[in-house]
Amino acid sequence: MYHSSNSNDTIHIPSEKLQFINIRTIENKSGAKISIKRGKRPLALITGNEKQCTSAKNLIKEFLDKSLILPAIGFTILELDNLVDVNKAKFQFIKFEGNDLNVRSKDTEHYFVQLMKDTKDNFDEQESSEIVDLANLLDQKLEISSSSSSISKFTTSEKLDHCLDKIYSQLSKADPTDIERREIRLNLFFGRELFHNIDNQIFGVDEWVKFSRRGRKNCTSFQQTAPQILEKLLLLEKNFEFKEDKRSEITSKDKGSIAIYFDQDSTRRKLKLHWNDEEHLWKITKCVRNINRIAIMDLLSGNEAPDCRFLLKTCYDLYIGPKLTKIINEIQSKSSFSLRDGMWFRVKDFDGKLDKVEIRQTISKRRFFNERFQISVVSIKQDSNDKLIIQQTTSLKNRSWRSVENIDQNPSLHYDEKEISNTICETVQFARDIMKVLS
Structure with missing residues (x-):
């Protein structure tokens, strides 16, 4: 034996x-x-x-x-700025009737948070004494949990500065000048925070700050779709002087860009492809690995305005090797290669070549900008797990972030954590202003 x-x-x-x-x-x-x-x-x-x-x-x-x-630092923050009496406010989980576009959480019953109508108050009608009372109440009652875990705490907008300080403390881990070929990415998305496996259908603020994800309860996913941005574009133009950048617009007639995600050597990797007019081929322009989320902060509006998510992540730039180039070129050389269901590459094209492939192709893109910020509304078609879905993502970026993300290409620049912290704070506050206008 x-x-x-x-x-x-x-x-x-x-x-x-x-x-x-x-x-x-x-x-x-x-x-x-x-x-x-x-x-x-x-x-x-x-x-x-x-x-x-x-x-x-x-x-x-x-x-x-x-x-x-899972980020090292994460917060799920309930916006309270519009409330007169936090102690009386009640929120509820409303069943989400739309399509959940998050592949990892599909086929699960989802809910979003909304302030109950009978507790809704008009912030503009507050007296100054009520504002002082509110500040005192928040200071006494709404403490962030002292749990040893720093991941995914449920808290409120009164603690926003504390949450931001925790995120700033992670910037040293994202320093692109510290490790060769490491890149930093700063993003803020508008969308809707979706919950599943919830405990209580109706809850108050004091219950919210005690929520926990232990035992897989109160799990969340973030859907990066905010139709309110285009629906109320005139409001954004009027209040924040946004103008559309027609030069960067991508329509269904254009080829846009393609992102191909796959597993190799126990890490997740990403290829970025752009169309080359001279060679009439899709060419790999970027290859990265270890897409790592350092910090996430979700801010929930509690009303018809979109929620928002700030995301700090890193990745490592890789040399584009001949093997990957050969795979992409061989797929394009086949007589069957053509636009299929609106996509140039499909997951089945990579059978036996790459593992756990997911493809996202940009279908259309519109950009709006003012002096400090840029809003991008991008429609993406995604092929994943034998399912084809279309998703619209809406993002807000501080225009100074581009130089930070490309710092390795400009030796004259240095990584200034304090300056980056200021731009993060500025962008989050601006996102809150947009949410208030759209509410």
Whole structure:
């Protein structure tokens, strides 16, 4: 009879991911025994036969890959600026009847947050004494949870400055000049925060700040679609002097750009393709790996205005190798290569070539700008998990962010964390102003 000899293995698990990994499930699936050695560099100690250890290690790697969507810092913030009496305000989860475009959370019943009508007050009618009372009430009652986890806390707009300070503290981890070929990305999206596995249909502010995601409760996804931006474009033009940049417009007649996501060497990678008129080919213009979310802050309007999400992330620029170029060129050389369902590349084109492929193609784009900011409304067609969907994303960027994101191309610039912090604060506050106008 064959007896497998025991073997041991270790794998590093970042400390901020420890509370999310389910060791018991991995042990049950692999048959291995796992213990966690804590410290500055936490390790999973794996014991079992060779097959069990390999299985456990692969399951842990799979978890770590998926956990890249979990930021080191995260807040879900309820906007309270329009309320006179926070103590009496009641909110409710309203069933979301639209299509959830988030692939990871599809086919789940979703809800969004809305202030109940019978508790809605007009902020403009407040007396100054009421404002002071509100500030005192907030200061006394709405404390951020003291949980050891810094991920995904539920809090309120009164604590916005505190949340921003926590995000600023992460900027050193995103310094593109610190590690070769690392790039920083700063984005703010308008859309709708969607919840599933909720506990209470109706809740007050004091209950909101006690919400937790433990036990997979109160899970959220963010849908980057905000039709209010185009529907109320005249308001934005009037209040914020936005003008449309017709030169950068992309329509269905144009080829736009294509993003191809895939797995390689246990990391998620992304190819960016643009059309080359001279060669009449789609060419790879960018290749990145380890798209890592450093910080996320979601701000919920509680009304008909869109919610918004600020996102700080990093990635690593890669050299475009001949293998990837060959794959893209071979697909285009086939006689069957053509526009299919409005897309030039489809997931099935990469069968046997790349793993876990997801394709996003820009269909149309409109940009609006004023002196300090730019709004982009982009329609994207996405091919993922054998499903074809169309999504419209609406983003707001500080116009100074472009130089920060391209700092590696300009040696005269330096990475100034204080200056970047100021632009983040400025952009978040401007997004709140837009939300108020659209409410």
